[in-house]
Amino acid sequence: MKLSYRPFELLLKHTFTISGHSRASTPLMLVEIAHEGFIGYGEASMVPYLGESSQTATDFLSKVETAQFKLPFDFAAIHIYLDSIATGNTAIKAAIDIALHDLHGKLTNTPCWQLVQSNSALMPPTSFTIGIDTPQAMREKGIEAKAFDIIKVKLSGEDDKLRIAAIRSVTDVPLYVDVNQGWTDRAVALEMIWWLFEQGVVLLEQPMPKHDVEGNAWITSQSPMPIIGDESVQRLADVEKAIDVYHGINVKLMKSTGMFEAKQMIDKAREHGLKVLIGCMSESSCATLAAAALAPQCDWADIDGPFLTTNNPFVEPAFANGKYILSDEAGLGLKLK
């Protein structure tokens, strides 16, 4: 089994701003694991503020011994091994996990969504994210988003009402809102949530800083719409902490170390009556197709990565009526451009 990798700079269609950060591209590490003539593709998306980089990913990968990846893959054992190399490094661990899932699917001639026991008919629609910008620019992006049934808007606590009004001037589709911990006063936040509810917002992510457990829990108890924990919930051990704090959790492969632990997080959330949104970072078709394979097990999907980039190294995913269409091809169904 041969592991290879290369850094790749994923260019964004629009400079992307969320609370406190702004960027025009995202560094990826593209991973390939080859065996018996098949290649499994994996991807790490390393958004700068989460601590991973091409350098940390290369350091991690240099320590990975592919001899540990015995067939048939025992993903539980593989993840114990990966976590034993170093803590953190969740994105590059995800890249390896995704490549091994793709390879496993190809070796067994099975689509990845079948490997993780998804039912393709239950695919939820995917929202299309519009970053913070001037009202005029957001209006233009709203027009660009017309292929999607749901728009996700990033708010920050500044000009929030103007931004929603700009979107509403071009579309009346349901909206998701992501605050990315941007609100600090819980009473003001709740008043804003009720205003957003009246504007047709149907879901809201991470209203308050992740460490303000009590503030987020209070908002959840008072909110007319589901409140989802994102920054608060990274890995499996965080799921139980979300009970009574959020209505649901945002699962992202780059946080969860890949598909294996994401599936465990979804199952654990279900067990405790938590809803699940599956999300993504700035990603190419590779990591988003891995997320799409799990999406039918989730309530909501926000995996718009490939539609927000100009240099996707893979063919765009099959997509119609606002939803991913899962392919019957083995593995993730990826094709290099």
Added chain:
Amino acid sequence: MKLSYRPFELLLKHTFTISGHSRASTPLMLVEIAHEGFIGYGEASMVPYLGESSQTATDFLSKVETAQFKLPFDFAAIHIYLDSIATGNTAIKAAIDIALHDLHGKLTNTPCWQLVQSNSALMPPTSFTIGIDTPQAMREKGIEAKAFDIIKVKLSGEDDKLRIAAIRSVTDVPLYVDVNQGWTDRAVALEMIWWLFEQGVVLLEQPMPKHDVEGNAWITSQSPMPIIGDESVQRLADVEKAIDVYHGINVKLMKSTGMFEAKQMIDKAREHGLKVLIGCMSESSCATLAAAALAPQCDWADIDGPFLTTNNPFVEPAFANGKYILSDEAGLGLKLK
């Protein structure tokens, strides 16, 4: 505890046609159970083809001894008692169950949605049903439905594509389709489902006759969208029969004998990985608010009864952005007009 009741003819805004049946009104039986100055309201909707009528309801009610309804209500025992009076009669049993839930809420100063442990923030949007009609009339109804985010269309196997085209000429919202067992050839049905999928249909109910278990199961296995069993699933004992036949079930209080067994059906469906749509018959605010109390536990809601009638005896339910808004009032939160 005093039981009283009166028949009521619920007038429909539009003559309503589903496969093989057409009508302009629906007979209801409105039930009141009074205790300690509080009145619990209940409602039976007796659509003609299901076998109940004012006469059968009156016969059933004349046998009900309110001495059996001891406080605090033991709904399991009450339902064993109601089922012991006679089999069938599910709508009038539902009327009693709903009135007792409303009364229980008022006696304990608790909203019914809290009694059944719903989380009001998780309310799904409700679809608005458009019955079979000429393309021109359906186009007009499409305009009338603009307050709703989802439209449900009844198809029958005749002129189905024309009907969808008529709706699509006025709106691009997601559609639910209810075939009411109207399709007989599974290959033709599947081809139609793929065509509907391309038109933005996101859910389909009861494609084939309920007795064709194999045909419905085959369609479910091949479908790109969730297939829901409705006529196939009446009561709790039917839920397990839906596994591997449908992706989910349609729970209606008039089939389930009310809120108590509907809640059991939802829990049983969840246990087996089945999705849940909560539906209604032609109903006033009373039975639909009882369904709305359970709706946050369901994946989809189709409880548009009060919006399709001209003589609702109760005040219209609170509704905004395509969703019921659950009230903090005790019981169902009903007010007589």
